[in-house]
Amino acid sequence: MDAFQYRQGTLLAEGVALTEIAQRFGTPTYVYSRRAIVDAFGEFRRAAAGRDVLVCYALKANSNLAVIDLLAREGAGFDIVSGGELQRVLAAGGDPAKVVFSGVGKTEAEMRMALQAGVRCFNVESESELARLDRVAGSMGRHAPVSLRVNPDVDPGTHPYISTGLRESKFGIAHDAALAAYRTASRLPHIEVTGIDCHIGSQITSLAPFLAALDKVLELIDALHAEGIALRHIDLGGGLGIRYDEEQPPSRGALLAAVFERIDRHARGKSCAILFEFGRSIVGNAGLLLTRVECLKRNGERRFAVVDAAMNDLMRPALYEAWHPVWPVQPREADAQHSWDIVGPVCESGDWLARERRLALAEGDLLAIGSAGAYGMAMASNYNTRPRAAEVMVDGGQAYLVRERETVESLYALERRLP
Numbered sequence: 549m550d551a552f553q554y555r556q557g558t559l560l561a562e563g564v565a566l567t568e569i570a571q572r573f574g575t576p577t578y579v580y581s582r583r584a585i586v587d588a589f590g591e592f593r594r595a596a597a598g599r600d601v602l603v604c605y606a607l608k609a610n611s612n613l614a615v616i617d618l619l620a621r622e623g624a625g626f627d628i629v630s631g632g633e634l635q636r637v638l639a640a641g642g643d644p645a646k647v648v649f650s651g652v653g654k655t656e657a658e659m660r661m662a663l664q665a666g667v668r669c670f671n672v673e674s675e676s677e678l679a680r681l682d683r684v685a686g687s688m689g690r691h692a693p694v695s696l697r698v699n700p701d702v703d704p705g706t707h708p709y710i711s712t713g714l715r716e717s718k719f720g721i722a723h724d725a726a727l728a729a730y731r732t733a734s735r736l737p738h739i740e741v742t743g744i745d746c747h748i749g750s751q752i753t754s755l756a757p758f759l760a761a762l763d764k765v766l767e768l769i770d771a772l773h774a775e776g777i778a779l780r781h782i783d784l785g786g787g788l789g790i791r792y793d794e795e796q797p798p799s800r801g802a803l804l805a806a807v808f809e810r811i812d813r814h815a816r817g818k819s820c821a822i823l824f825e826f827g828r829s830i831v832g833n834a835g836l837l838l839t840r841v842e843c844l845k846r847n848g849e850r851r852f853a854v855v856d857a858a859m860n861d862l863m864r865p866a867l868y869e870a871w872h873p874v875w876p877v878q879p880r881e882a883d884a885q886h887s888w889d890i891v892g893p894v895c896e897s898g899d900w901l902a903r904e905r906r907l908a909l910a911e912g913d914l915l916a917i918g919s920a921g922a923y924g925m926a927m928a929s930n931y932n933t934r935p936r937a938a939e940v941m942v943d944g945g946q947a948y949l950v951r952e953r954e955t956v957e958s959l960y961a962l963e964r965r966l967p
């Protein structure tokens with residue numbers, strides 16, 4: 549993670565010391581590196597150079613307007629899963645014509661909003677959704693561009709909660725039901741079949757599942773062609789993993805090269821535009837959660853460092869037992885190390901951020917929880933009436949506040965007492 553490095557005993561985000569960020573903005577605070585985001589996206593862009601490829605950033609990973617704005621300026625498209633995410637793209641100056649709308653439960657209001665905005669494509673996940681979209685588009689006198697999300701029944705080899713392409717998952721249309729669904733779609737008057745889509749899961753660390761899913765998609769393209777249904781794009785979803793610990797995911801370039809190599813050998817596939825929906829691999833390693841040690845305590849054999857960030861700020865450890873690196877902002881080189889559990893102040897035993905980390909700690913120390921740029925702030929809650937953390941983006945030697953820390957008053961501003 550070269551955006552975050554030590555200089556003279558202090559951890560920096562690009563050119564700014566995290567001690568300075570803590571002093572200016574308080575803790576807990578999410579800190580992002582502009583350069584790391586641009587570099588990650590740039591790797592995809594370079595790998596796709598000269599081809600008809602659109603990398604849509606999956607907003608759900610981190611939907612801060614500054615992140616969207618940055619990626620829009622870099623030429624990204626966007627993968628959205630709600631009307632709210634569409635509003636964010638529009639508010640940040642993103643181009644709706646580069647938006648794909650995914651998700652298993654789009655409401656009629658969301659469909660209308662997306663048709664009005666002119667999104668590039670709806671990724672449709674059931675025949676019921678097709679019928680609804682046809683009706684909504686018809687009522688507006690429009691045609692909805694559609695790709696069907698096919699469930700290829702491929703095991704991505706990742707955490708079960710983030711596997712989406714298995715037969716038993718709620719996502720997509722089963723591979724063997726896809727042909728029938730395409731036939732239906734091609735007969736509906738207000739649906740325009742444009743592509744095919746699949747997404748098999750997240751934090752995938754090998755090439756094989758991506759290629760297995762692609763093979764299934766290419767097979768379907770042939771079967772569809774035989775029925776006179778021609779597609780213009782293939783959307784391969786997101787899911788490329790990042791390095792949290794010892795994982796060795798394929799590089800962004802290697803994944804795209806392997807995909808293109810496969811597609812170029814396929815007579816009909818190679819004339820299709822290729823879309824991706826990457827989230828984590830664009831922002832995951834570009835962010836950290838800065839937190840301060842409030843109190844150190846021992847219970848029996850275990851040592852706990854209670855910090856001012858908690859499961860409401862970063863839910864991944866509690867939800868998936870996810871491992872995130874922990875870096876002391878100013879390491880105490882001379883002091884004795886112990887094995888610490890890093891926990892938050894929330895009233896649940898599941899409220900931990902890291903376990904059994906060898907560190908030399910004192911109360912008041914700053915810690916950085918690394919690789920927290922994706923699915924960190926985006927999944928934060930207000931549990932225990934904890935205002936959500938501030939968000940700061942560093943650009944070279946400057947730190948910009950991109951989301952203010954919430955106030956407690958704002959948390960109950962929509963609530964009413966009985967008369």
Ligand code: LLP
Nearest residue numbers: 606650747750751786787825826827828923
């Ligand atoms: N496209 C679709 C349809 C998706 O469902 C997802 C993620 C993506 C794209 C982006 O996947 P990525 O490139 O970020 O892997 N909260 C979990 C991850 C949930 C992913 C959900 N879908 C976590 O913290 O690990």
